[in-house]
Amino acid sequence: MKRVTLKQIAEELGLSVMTVSRALSNHSHVNGETRRRILAAANRLGYRPNYIAKSLVLQKTYTIGVVVPEITHSFFPEVIRGIEEVTYNAGYQLILTHSAENAEREKNAISTLEAKRVDGVLISTVQTVRDYSVYKELIRLKLPVVFFDRCVYNIGASCVSINDRESSQLITQHLIDHGYKKIAHLKGSLRVSISRARLAGFKSALLMNNLEIEDHLIVNAGFHEKGGYKAMKQLLTLPSVKRPRAVVAVNDPAAFGAMEAIYEKGLKIPEDIAIVGFSDDIRAPLMPTPLTTIRQPAYEIGKAASQKLIDIIEDRNIKPEKIVIDGDIIIRKSCGCR
Amino acid sequence: MKRVTLKQIAEELGLSVMTVSRALSNHSHVNGETRRRILAAANRLGYRPNYIAKSLVLQKTYTIGVVVPEITHSFFPEVIRGIEEVTYNAGYQLILTHSAENAEREKNAISTLEAKRVDGVLISTVQTVRDYSVYKELIRLKLPVVFFDRCVYNIGASCVSINDRESSQLITQHLIDHGYKKIAHLKGSLRVSISRARLAGFKSALLMNNLEIEDHLIVNAGFHEKGGYKAMKQLLTLPSVKRPRAVVAVNDPAAFGAMEAIYEKGLKIPEDIAIVGFSDDIRAPLMPTPLTTIRQPAYEIGKAASQKLIDIIEDRNIKPEKIVIDGDIIIRKSCGCR
DNA sequence: ATCAGTAATATTAACGATCACATTATTTTT
DNA sequence: AAAAATAATGTGATCGTTAATATTACTGAT
Numbered sequence: 093m094k095r096v097t098l099k100q101i102a103e104e105l106g107l108s109v110m111t112v113s114r115a116l117s118n119h120s121h122v123n124g125e126t127r128r129r130i131l132a133a134a135n136r137l138g139y140r141p142n143y144i145a146k147s148l149v150l151q152k153t154y155t156i157g158v159v160v161p162e163i164t165h166s167f168f169p170e171v172i173r174g175i176e177e178v179t180y181n182a183g184y185q186l187i188l189t190h191s192a193e194n195a196e197r198e199k200n201a202i203s204t205l206e207a208k209r210v211d212g213v214l215i216s217t218v219q220t221v222r223d224y225s226v227y228k229e230l231i232r233l234k235l236p237v238v239f240f241d242r243c244v245y246n247i248g249a250s251c252v253s254i255n256d257r258e259s260s261q262l263i264t265q266h267l268i269d270h271g272y273k274k275i276a277h278l279k280g281s282l283r284v285s286i287s288r289a290r291l292a293g294f295k296s297a298l299l300m301n302n303l304e305i306e307d308h309l310i311v312n313a314g315f316h317e318k319g320g321y322k323a324m325k326q327l328l329t330l331p332s333v334k335r336p337r338a339v340v341a342v343n344d345p346a347a348f349g350a351m352e353a354i355y356e357k358g359l360k361i362p363e364d365i366a367i368v369g370f371s372d373d374i375r376a377p378l379m380p381t382p383l384t385t386i387r388q389p390a391y392e393i394g395k396a397a398s399q400k401l402i403d404i405i406e407d408r409n410i411k412p413e414k415i416v417i418d419g420d421i422i423i424r425k426s427c428g429c430r
Numbered sequence: 431m432k433r434v435t436l437k438q439i440a441e442e443l444g445l446s447v448m449t450v451s452r453a454l455s456n457h458s459h460v461n462g463e464t465r466r467r468i469l470a471a472a473n474r475l476g477y478r479p480n481y482i483a484k485s486l487v488l489q490k491t492y493t494i495g496v497v498v499p500e501i502t503h504s505f506f507p508e509v510i511r512g513i514e515e516v517t518y519n520a521g522y523q524l525i526l527t528h529s530a531e532n533a534e535r536e537k538n539a540i541s542t543l544e545a546k547r548v549d550g551v552l553i554s555t556v557q558t559v560r561d562y563s564v565y566k567e568l569i570r571l572k573l574p575v576v577f578f579d580r581c582v583y584n585i586g587a588s589c590v591s592i593n594d595r596e597s598s599q600l601i602t603q604h605l606i607d608h609g610y611k612k613i614a615h616l617k618g619s620l621r622v623s624i625s626r627a628r629l630a631g632f633k634s635a636l637l638m639n640n641l642e643i644e645d646h647l648i649v650n651a652g653f654h655e656k657g658g659y660k661a662m663k664q665l666l667t668l669p670s671v672k673r674p675r676a677v678v679a680v681n682d683p684a685a686f687g688a689m690e691a692i693y694e695k696g697l698k699i700p701e702d703i704a705i706v707g708f709s710d711d712i713r714a715p716l717m718p719t720p721l722t723t724i725r726q727p728a729y730e731i732g733k734a735a736s737q738k739l740i741d742i743i744e745d746r747n748i749k750p751e752k753i754v755i756d757g758d759i760i761i762r763k764s765c766g767c768r
Numbered sequence: 769a770t771c772a773g774t775a776a777t778a779t780t781a782a783c784g785a786t787c788a789c790a791t792t793a794t795t796t797t798t
Numbered sequence: 799a800a801a802a803a804t805a806a807t808g809t810g811a812t813c814g815t816t817a818a819t820a821t822t823a824c825t826g827a828t
Contacts, residue, residue: 095571097814108778113816121776140571143545144491145814148482148783155525155546163514169507176501176528180535185542187493188526190514197518204523207481208493233433233478378716435784446808451786459806483784486813771828778821787812796803 096139104133116141147209155185156401157205157213161193161242166374167390168216171240174394175214182402184211193218199226212236212401217244219284219315236404240397243285245414250404252397252415256286259386259419260293260340261300263368266384266421267338268301270428272366275303276336278313278323278346287342290370294340309336313346320349328357338366338427344373344385351379351426362428372422382424392417434477442471454479485547493523494739495543495551499531499580504712505728506554509578512732513552520740522549531556537564550574550739555582557622574742578735581623583752588742590735590753594624597724597757598631598678599638601706604722604759605676606639608766610704613641614674616651616661616684625680628708632678647674651684658687666695676704676765682711682723689717689764700766710760720762730755 098116102109107126115122115130116139122130133139147153156179160168172188179186187210191198195218203226205213213235215227224244230237231248243251267275277294280287291310298305308330313323320341327336341347347369354365361367361381369376372387396415403409423429436454440447445464453460453468454477460468471477485491494517498506510526517524525548529536533556541564543551551573553565562582568575569586581589605613615632618625629648636643646668651661658679665674679685685707692703699705699719707714710725734753741747761767 095814099814109814110779110816111777113814114777117816123776126776138567138571140541141545142547142814143542144482144485144547145783146816148486148785148814149816151783153482158526163507163511164504166502166504166507169501169504172526173501173528176526180528185546186526188496188510188514188524190511190518203478204481207479208523209480209482229476233476374712375716378713433784437784447784448786448809449807451784452807455786459804461806464806480784483813484786486784486815487786489813769828772826774823774825776821776823778819780817780819782817783815785813787810789809789811791808792806794803794805797801798799 095142096134096137097142098139101130101133101137101139104137105129151209153209153211154183155187155208155210156398157187157189157202157208157210159189159191159198159201159205159213159215161191161198161216161218163190167241167371167388170390171216171394171397174391174396175398176394177391178395178398178402184402191218193220195220195223202226202230206230206233206235210235212238212405214397214401215239217242219281221283236401238397238401238404240393241286243414245285248412250400250412250415252393252400252417253286254388254393254419255416256289256419257293257296259421260290260370261297262293262419263370263384263386263421264294264297264340265300266423267340267366267368267427268297268303270338270366272338272428273303274306274309274334274336275338275340276309276311276327278320278339278341278350279310280313280315280342280346290340290342308334313342313349315343315345317345317349317352320346321353322349324350324353328353328359336365339368341367341369344369344371344376344383347383347385347426348373348375348379351381351383355380361426366428367426369426376422377424379426381426384424384427384429385422386419387422388419389417433480434472434475435480436477439468439471439475439477442475443467489547491547491549492521493525493546493548494736495525495527495540495546495548497527497529497536497539497543497551497553499529499536499554499556501528505579505709505726508728509554509732509735512729512734513736514732515729516733516736516740522740529556531558533558533561540564540568544568544571544573548573550576550743552735552739553577555580557619559621574739576735576739576742578731579624583623586750588738588750588753590731590738590755591624592726592731592757593754594627594757595631595634597759598628598708599635600631600757601708601722601724601759602632602635602678603638604761605678605704605706605765606635606641608676608704610676610766611641612644612647612672612674613676613678614647614649614665616658616677616679616688617648618651618653618680618684628678628680646672651680651687653681653683655683655687655690658684659691660687662688662691666691666697674703677706679705679707682707682709682714682721685721685723685764686711686713686717689719689721693718699764704766705764707764708757714760715762717764719764722762722765722767723760724757725760726757727755
């Protein structure tokens with residue numbers, strides 16, 4: 093039960109604690125023979141270093157806190173894998189916390205991470221953030237912070253996200269290239285930056301092509317199938333001349349919901365209505381009409397965010413920057429291709 | 431940068447460190463007015479407790495180590511969500527490590543967790559474990575350990591897994607009830623306990639129904655689509671009288687691969703060959719013929735494992751036990767059901 | 769033989785908190 | 799009024815490690 097300490101090894105060998113410490117952490121100024129004896133004793137007694145004590149004196153934990161709003165959705169696990177890959181190689185551990193999209197819980201998580209004296213924090217915020225004081229406090233304490241995917245700008249932290257605006261513009265342009273003129277957008281909550289960016293990209297694609305932006309074709313869907321279904325249902329109540337011929341959904345689940353509404357109405361995809369999503373959900377290629385979408389390179393986001401964080405922690409590249417990862421357009425059939 | 435400590439608050443107010451400590455951790459024997467002053471000062475100075483120091487003196491970190499072989503696959507994220515739910519409510523944090531199915535990396539992860547003095551460890555082992563000494567060492571140190579999904583038995587640790595044998599028997603029985611007599615099994619690596627259990631369940635269902643176990647109908651597929659595809663291809667080279675009329679795959683990906691091989695041969699599912707999987711992959715309901723499978727209640731596994739671990743840590747229910755969670759059979763069409 | 773220089777090891781303090789016990793002040797009991 | 803109990807606060811040691819500095823022992827140069 094009681095763990096072996098340096099002190100015990102020292103007493104066993106009639107040495108001082110310091111010599112044992114030096115020997116085990118490979119410092120110089122230790123006699124070769126003494127070092128051998130110490131290593132042997134450490135091994136024999138089953139010594140395990142105590143990083144808690146080490147952290148206390150060195151003021152460094154080699155631990156990074158991660159705050160995600162969701163774990164189940166396939167995007168975040170993939171990001172975490174990217175984070176893990178980089179941090180593992182740099183010798184850091186991960187404390188994973190899950191806010192469950194709950195601001196209160198996120199706040200708790202962050203203050204626990206602070207109390208555990210993590211060397212840095214990676215955050216993807218909850219959807220309903222209103223109060224930035226928690227994040228600002230971290231910055232004030234000079235605790236390195238990097239946001240990913242769901243960012244908070246202009247508070248002095250770095251942020252890694254995908255190029256939502258450009259990607260959204262790109263995929264909308266793709267529909268326009270197919271000749272569609274009446275295009276609807278199923279938007280997410282505008283409290284979340286990605287929703288705003290995707291909406292902006294959608295609008296700018298229309299503008300660039302001198303197409304009219306019709307407000308009644310921009311409807312709220314949220315991020316889930318149910319919302320997409322409802323939003324599409326609403327669009328389908330329009331008289332058929334006013335109805336959109338193509339739809340840009342804020343993400344794939346919303347698109348799936350919309351597709352269901354379209355089928356229910358007895359319409360065909362893409363013949364009657366074309367649709368594109370965003371996120372390349374694992375189900376996207378398996379839909380009756382496979383969904384054209386934007387793949388978010390989650391693994392790369394995780395890698396970039398954790399790399400930036402470690403750079404800050406190790407004092408290499410401390411100035412806040414906005415890192416943008418390009419999304420890939422994945423062409424399938426729902427847009428009208430092939 | 432320099433964080434505020436109890437000592438600073440104490441000096442500020444002309445009190446001793448101990449009084450401040452007591453006031454902030456809600457102990458008795460502190461004057462109401464004094465407590466108020468201390469709280470105010472702590473707040474004003476931006477005091478954040480240092481759990482590292484606390485952990486050192488209390489010999490307790492309120493941290494649990496989790497070792498998973500994979501993060502991307504939807505099963506583990508779901509388990510982690512279950513773990514997180516329980517540990518969050520019990521006031522513990524999670525250090526997540528990822529072995530990437532690599533025994534060396536798993537070993538490193540475990541010894542780092544040990545060094546960080548986690549209060550307990552949850553492990554799902556790598557596929558190729560040969561050396562149990564790492565786990566045995568944990569037990570010897572009396573560090574609470576609970577295995578989940580991929581277990582190591584008979585070394586004195588608890589284990590939470592799904593009832594693989596019974597579930598496999600159940601789903602095989604389901605095929606037998608459809609009247610199939612020639613049933614094949616695509617098995618996984620027998621080094622992994624779940625493969626052995628599923629094979630055993632398959633065999634015992636046949637035995638219970640006096641059906642012959644034909645060795646050439648039990649083929650190696652591994653856990654991925656490619657292996658399933660190859661294995662099925664091999665079965666399909668049999669002359670059609672010797673060919674199986676139904677297939678029990680070790681998991682869903684293997685079943686997907688097999689389904690592809692069946693379609694390629696121009697055969698129909700379930701009319702020509704029925705097939706069932708195991709794991710209820712997110713893609714299972716979306717296949718051209720939706721796949722009948724066993725749902726593994728990942729969230730429940732996570733909850734049960736972490737609950738057991740916390741019980742051990744808090745000395746409530748320390749004796750090792752084998753906890754079995756029932757899998758649910760999810761009936762779709764690939765088995766021949768309507 | 770003396771001095772400087774280096775190698776090997778020891779000592780002390782510190783990291784930030786808590787525990788057990790000691791002290792002082794205040795209230796209650798008899 | 800003295801003794802006992804209780805409340806409020808303080809002291810010193812401790813958790814396991816490392817940094818900085820001190821001591822001791824040995825080597826080689828003059």
